[in-house]
Amino acid sequence: MEIKKEDIKFLYSEEELQQKVKEVAAKINARYLDEEVYVICVLKGSVMFTADLVKYLTMPVKMEFIRLSSYGSSTTSSGKVNAVDISLPDLNEKNVLIVEDIIDTGLTAKFLRDFIDNNFRTKKTEFCTLMDKKCFRKTEIEPDYVGFEIDNKFVIGYGLDFDGNYRNLPYIGYVEV
Numbered sequence: 001m002e003i004k005k006e007d008i009k010f011l012y013s014e015e016e017l018q019q020k021v022k023e024v025a026a027k028i029n030a031r032y033l034d035e036e037v038y039v040i041c042v043l044k045g046s047v048m049f050t051a052d053l054v055k056y057l058t059m060p061v062k063m064e065f066i067r068l069s070s071y072g073s074s075t076t077s078s079g080k081v082n083a084v085d086i087s088l089p090d091l092n093e094k095n096v097l098i099v100e101d102i103i104d105t106g107l108t109a110k111f112l113r114d115f116i117d118n119n120f121r122t123k124k125t126e127f128c129t130l131m132d133k134k135c136f137r138k139t140e141i142e143p144d145y146v147g148f149e150i151d152n153k154f155v156i157g158y159g160l161d162f163d164g165n166y167r168n169l170p171y172i173g174y175v176e177v
């Protein structure tokens, strides 16, 4: 399915996004102070958010990247999470912060939490998401840091795609679903 740029309705500007990223970073800074944190960017969607977020983090940070996919058709979750690349270093006794673009059903977050719990004894594992779409939640996952709570919209831009397109938009827009 294709959409035209004119069909994308405006939601958050570049300035609003940067302001929110700073607010979220301040909470993470207050929580960890000088403790080292392993920031795990869940590709592809959280690439922009993670890149901006880490610039405002003041503790020692190590960045890791994993790639998962869950979306079946353009705007509906397949209900299954595929680990495309989930190679991680030894996270035993480490602070782990998983950064997601959006938590929708929560299946991705649950998959990741189970994966981390099954493979490591971390010091702490937390979730940070730019957007939280609670209306479709199918798991008990509650993110520790949330940028925006949104309702039933399919959001696009700032890393989030529509059929592989529009990840490069510097703002966030949406299409009605």
Ligand code: 5GP
Residues within 6 Å of the ligand: 045, 070, 071, 077, 100, 101, 102, 103, 104, 105, 106, 107, 108, 109, 133, 153, 154, 155, 156, 160, 161, 162
């Ligand atoms: P969940 O596993 O929580 O259902 O979905 C997580 C993933 O689905 C997100 O990381 C994102 O890639 C994708 N996703 C969920 N909602 C949206 C949305 O509104 N827009 C886009 N572009 N992707 C979404």
